[in-house]
Amino acid sequence: MRGGHRFDPDAPLSSAPRVVRRAHVHPWGAGEARGFRRRAGVFTEAGEAVSESICLRGPNLAATLMPEAPPEGEMEGLAGRWLFGGLLYTHFGHLICESIGRLWPLAADTGFDGILFFPKKKFGWENKQFAGAPRGLFKALGLGRLDLRAPQRPVVVEELHLPEQAFGTGEMCAARPELRGFLRERLCASEAPSGPEKIYVSRQLLNSKRGSLLLEDHLAAQLAAEGYVPVHPQELSIPEQVALYRAARQIISTDCSALHLAAMVAEPQCQIAIVQRAPTPHIHDFRRQFEAFAGITPLILDVMTGFWSVSGQRVVKREVFTELEFSRLGEGLSAAGFITRGSLRPPGADAAVAAKTRIEAALGPLSHHALDRPGDHAA
Amino acid sequence: MRNEGPYVLEWVAHHRAIGFGPIMVFTNDCDDGTDRLLDRLAELGHVIHAPNPKAVFTQLGVWQVAALRYATAFNAFRDADWVMTLDVDEFLELSPGGGTLADLFAAVPPFDLMSFAVLGYNSGGEVEIGDGSVQARFQIPRMPLEAVDHGGGGLKSAVKTLMRNDFEKAQFRNHRPRIDGFSGLGRTWLDAGGRPLPAAFTDHKINLWPAAGALRFGHVNHHSLRSQESFLVKALRGDAMTPSRMGFDAAARANTIRYWAERNVGLENPARQPKPPQGAEALLASYHADPVLGPLHGAALAAHRAKVAALLETEAGRDLAGAIGYRATGDVEAAG
Numbered sequence: 001m002r003g004g005h006r007f008d009p010d011a012p013l014s015s016a017p018r019v020v021r022r023a024h025v026h027p028w029g030a031g032e033a034r035g036f037r038r039r040a041g042v043f044t045e046a047g048e049a050v051s052e053s054i055c056l057r058g059p060n061l062a063a064t065l066m067p068e069a070p071p072e073g074e075m076e077g078l079a080g081r082w083l084f085g086g087l088l089y090t091h092f093g094h095l096i097c098e099s100i101g102r103l104w105p106l107a108a109d110t111g112f113d114g115i116l117f118f119p120k121k122k123f124g125w126e127n128k129q130f131a132g133a134p135r136g137l138f139k140a141l142g143l144g145r146l147d148l149r150a151p152q153r154p155v156v157v158e159e160l161h162l163p164e165q166a167f168g169t170g171e172m173c174a175a176r177p178e179l180r181g182f183l184r185e186r187l188c189a190s191e192a193p194s195g196p197e198k199i200y201v202s203r204q205l206l207n208s209k210r211g212s213l214l215l216e217d218h219l220a221a222q223l224a225a226e227g228y229v230p231v232h233p234q235e236l237s238i239p240e241q242v243a244l245y246r247a248a249r250q251i252i253s254t255d256c257s258a259l260h261l262a263a264m265v266a267e268p269q270c271q272i273a274i275v276q277r278a279p280t281p282h283i284h285d286f287r288r289q290f291e292a293f294a295g296i297t298p299l300i301l302d303v304m305t306g307f308w309s310v311s312g313q314r315v316v317k318r319e320v321f322t323e324l325e326f327s328r329l330g331e332g333l334s335a336a337g338f339i340t341r342g343s344l345r346p347p348g349a350d351a352a353v354a355a356k357t358r359i360e361a362a363l364g365p366l367s368h369h370a371l372d373r374p375g376d377h378a379a
Numbered sequence: 380m381r382n383e384g385p386y387v388l389e390w391v392a393h394h395r396a397i398g399f400g401p402i403m404v405f406t407n408d409c410d411d412g413t414d415r416l417l418d419r420l421a422e423l424g425h426v427i428h429a430p431n432p433k434a435v436f437t438q439l440g441v442w443q444v445a446a447l448r449y450a451t452a453f454n455a456f457r458d459a460d461w462v463m464t465l466d467v468d469e470f471l472e473l474s475p476g477g478g479t480l481a482d483l484f485a486a487v488p489p490f491d492l493m494s495f496a497v498l499g500y501n502s503g504g505e506v507e508i509g510d511g512s513v514q515a516r517f518q519i520p521r522m523p524l525e526a527v528d529h530g531g532g533g534l535k536s537a538v539k540t541l542m543r544n545d546f547e548k549a550q551f552r553n554h555r556p557r558i559d560g561f562s563g564l565g566r567t568w569l570d571a572g573g574r575p576l577p578a579a580f581t582d583h584k585i586n587l588w589p590a591a592g593a594l595r596f597g598h599v600n601h602h603s604l605r606s607q608e609s610f611l612v613k614a615l616r617g618d619a620m621t622p623s624r625m626g627f628d629a630a631a632r633a634n635t636i637r638y639w640a641e642r643n644v645g646l647e648n649p650a651r652q653p654k655p656p657q658g659a660e661a662l663l664a665s666y667h668a669d670p671v672l673g674p675l676h677g678a679a680l681a682a683h684r685a686k687v688a689a690l691l692e693t694e695a696g697r698d699l700a701g702a703i704g705y706r707a708t709g710d711v712e713a714a715g
Contacts, residue, residue: 311408311617311622349678350681350685353685353689354689355689357685357686357690357693358693360627361615361627361696362693362695364617364622364631
């Protein structure tokens with residue numbers, strides 16, 4: 001699925017959803033898996049592959065591969081008119097980027113009975129996949145009355161509509177106009193602006209295995225002294241977050257999935273500063289998304305000097321503990337008017353050791369990785 | 380080594396004074412300045428310091444084995460007349476004369492290898508990291524040396540081996556080298572009682588051997604616990620051989636507590652004054668007086684204390700501390 005496909009966020013979607021009657025949906029098809037990609041696909045009753053069911057992570061990066069053959073044997077029948085939603089993730093970051101990119105027809109078409117997904121994970125109890133983040137997000141999008149299904153076994157759908165996927169990661173994080181409009185309208189309808197002008201989006205209360213800034217506590221405390229109210233998105237409902245992001249005029253955050261939601265509802269006059277904590281190119285996704293969704297160019301601060309990961313385990317760069325050069329961070333934030341000059345003090349001598357100790361007590365020994373060439377960590 | 384900062388200077392001074400040339404040390408992931416201390420000691424010509432290759436090539440096996448293999452690739456190793464591997468919590472103690480290698484070689488007829496019994500010490504009931512000194516503070520052996528020397532219930536002890544470095548095929552290992560067919564080579568491998576070791580030991584990868592009568596010329600003092608605070612930091616650091624042996628997660632917790640409990644025995648034994656080699660004290664004093672080493676030692680102590688404090692803020696840390704009977708001295712004072 002790699003090719004020369006260019007993603008144009010300004011171009012309207014080219015086609016209406018493809019409609020397949022008696023669609024044979026194969027959530028766990030046969031065939032070789034490749035990395036995170038696995039086999040899942042929709043087939044016509046005649047056994048032809050429906051290529052519109054291929055799910056994307058980015059413009060040239062598939063998240064599913066067509067199964068080698070259509071499903072066979074007894075299948076559950078789903079009556080009614082269903083929208084194909086793609087892959088259903090339970091991880092919030094993937095959920096918000098990859099599981100709502102096909103919902104744009106719902107802006108005008110109110111005649112659907114439900115949304116049908118491929119499951120991302122194997123769950124014994126299908127509804128468990130929707131518990132928590134997914135159900136809350138779909139409800140906030142005003143879709144609470146629709147049935148949500150992500151069957152683990154093949155099903156036959158009476159009428160399945162397969163729209164183009166208009167959102168994802170990489171260049172697809174800018175999304176397409178129809179979807180941007182739909183998401184902003186629905187999410188803003190879920191809650192009015194309400195909250196402080198300055199907020200800091202925190203990872204402090206996340207499970208430590210998710211990674212963060214090594215000295216996030218220090219940063220959060222310094223920002224609090226500058227009036228930034230810490231926000232812990234994972235403890236808030238989607239409408240509660242929407243209210244905060246809409247009301248805020250200055251948001252400081254690390255690169256975290258809550259920013260994907262903030263970009264959908266933030267007002268154009270809001271200033272965004274992103275303190276990069278994961279040394280990966282995903283940082284550009286946030287820039288693309290804020291520019292396309294809100295007309296905001298976020299201030300991206302790459303002052304990472306190194307990071308720690310759990311010794312003896314594969315390094316997942318989005319789950320590491322990043323070291324920062326605080327002096328340059330302070331300069332960047334004050335030059336852009338987020339804080340007063342000189343207010344961001346460097347941490348004490350043993351602060352890093354203490355922070356690392358708390359992480360090691362939870363996760364085990366950490367190993368250090370140096371990052372040189374500041375400003376070049378997204379490559 | 381990893382995060383052994385408070386203990387580096389005493390250990391290097393001890394083994395330099397005993398007569399070893401540059402000591403090769405490999406480190407990884409230090410955040411207490413251990414690596415910086417060793418860099419300075421390398422500048423002074425007292426150690427050769429390099430990163431553990433596993434820090435770069437993560438597919439390598441365990442930390443300690445990676446370091447030992449790597450060491451043999453250095454010319455400093457190849458050019459050495461004698462080689463021995465010792466951990467930072469192990470101190471070679473020699474009985475003859477001034478307790479140096481020269482005294483040992485003068486006292487014992489020529490030999491090619493000598494395996495020393497490793498004798499463990501308990502925590503001595505010490506709580507705090509203190510000034511980082513080890514041999515002056517932890518002097519209670521798990522079993523009195525006289526009892527070990529007299530058979531101590533058939534006690535087998537781990538050995539550490541001093542080896543003449545001229546064998547065609549010797550695999551350098553932590554406790555003793557592997558030399559295939561050693562007994563047929565016509566060479567001499569003694570225990571530290573000066574007695575030839577049988578083929579049953581020399582020709583097999585055996586790390587444990589009866590220590591009865593084997594202490595005459597020396598032994599290795601092993602301080603695997605040190606103080607309670609030191610042990611908490613060690614648990615945080617992890618084990619160089621077996622990850623599940625040391626740590627705070629559910630899997631390692633029981634092993635960690637067992638490690639402490641098995642080694643913190645014999646607290647009622649009489650204290651024993653170790654015999655450091657001649658010149659060790661003066662050399663250590665010169666290290667502390669060094670404008671770089673002195674402050675780095677102090678910073679390492681502060682870092683370890685900060686680790687203990689941070690650890691005690693975590694539930695896992697308090698849990699382990701409680702399981703080893705830790706009670707901060709500050710708490711005692713507060714309790715009146």
